[in-house]
Amino acid sequence: MKNIIKDSQLIENYKQTLGGVFSFSELATLFADPHKTSLYRRISELEDEGVLQRFIKGFYVAPNFDIEILNQKICPQSYISFTTVLSENSIIGMKPGNQIDAVKLGKTRIHKSSQWTLRQFGVAEHLIFGFESLNGVNKAAPEKALLDTFYFHQHGVAFPFDVNSEINWKRIDAEIVQIYLQEYKNPKFVAFMNRLMSVNL
Template identity: 25%
Template sequence: MGSSNQNRDWLLQVYQSPRSVFGLADIALLTGESNPISLTKKLHYQIGKGNLKNPRKGLYAKPNYDPAALACTLYTPTYVSLDYVLQKEGIIFQYDSAITAVSYLSRALEIEGWQIKYRKIKDAVLLNTNGIISNENGIHIATKERAFLDMLYLNGNMYFDAINTLNKNKVLNLLPMYASNVLEKRVKKILKI
């Protein structure tokens, strides 16, 4: 009976966390379990019972996890940006169900039916937190202005359906981190500055 209560208490600690995707070290810190073998056994038991998911080796998730949290946890540093943000903000209308993120590598993955696309960007941009919102679920997401600049920087010339919602001052404040004269010219032409 004591073991069953400990398992329930342990799982309750995971469920009470605002995060939905965890690495092994995250769960160890959250639950206070210092024995990695014991922790792994507990995790696999909960996965077998359907209380947790194992979307990728070394990652564990609540059953209804946020795929954007998975994208940010799988490779770090990473932030969600590009098409994903621009679609949600109504700046581009063409629908793509993939989660697009910026990281230190370029890669496309499918995990549990979710398409996740990573685009590599230089460290000076990746590690700069201006224009990135981080929430308690472990999701780091670009503002629409940052996503707009990331898209132009990585893809060159693009068509945007509704740029009138962009804050031009925010765009101009973020622009220097890219250190690109070509990008600066593109932005000024598109925004008619």
């Protein structure tokens, strides 16, 4: 009982700083417990009390955690794109809801909890560009989010909005799109985007 009160307070003290997201190594440092068995027991007690919830192996979240920070901790080299970025820049009207989509190097990974879905779509190394870090979270530029969306839409990925009718093309910078398209090695995709821009921009 003594540990659960102390540990709960530690989580509360660091929740805001860490966005409510705690890796196993961060919890080990926080609790200063050298014994793995004891550490797992303390984490389990926090889960029973609803102070923490295991999202995937090695990552735990507190209530009202920041899903964008969780994405960054799970895959530090990824960047958030698609619906989130398009919505934040008023390129589409809808909000992303309880789903975050990101781009990463390598294989696609999908992580789910009872409330959240985190999709990390894998690409080749030459397509990891066009993003910046904002408050520790990597986010695509609006034009890269647009290209990511159409690129994966052509590969059969579904999005919670109609890519053919719900995009506000007036908020897209055609010159930036053209610069980014130079990095794509798929001539069919480049031609497809050029046709779209000639009609909409």
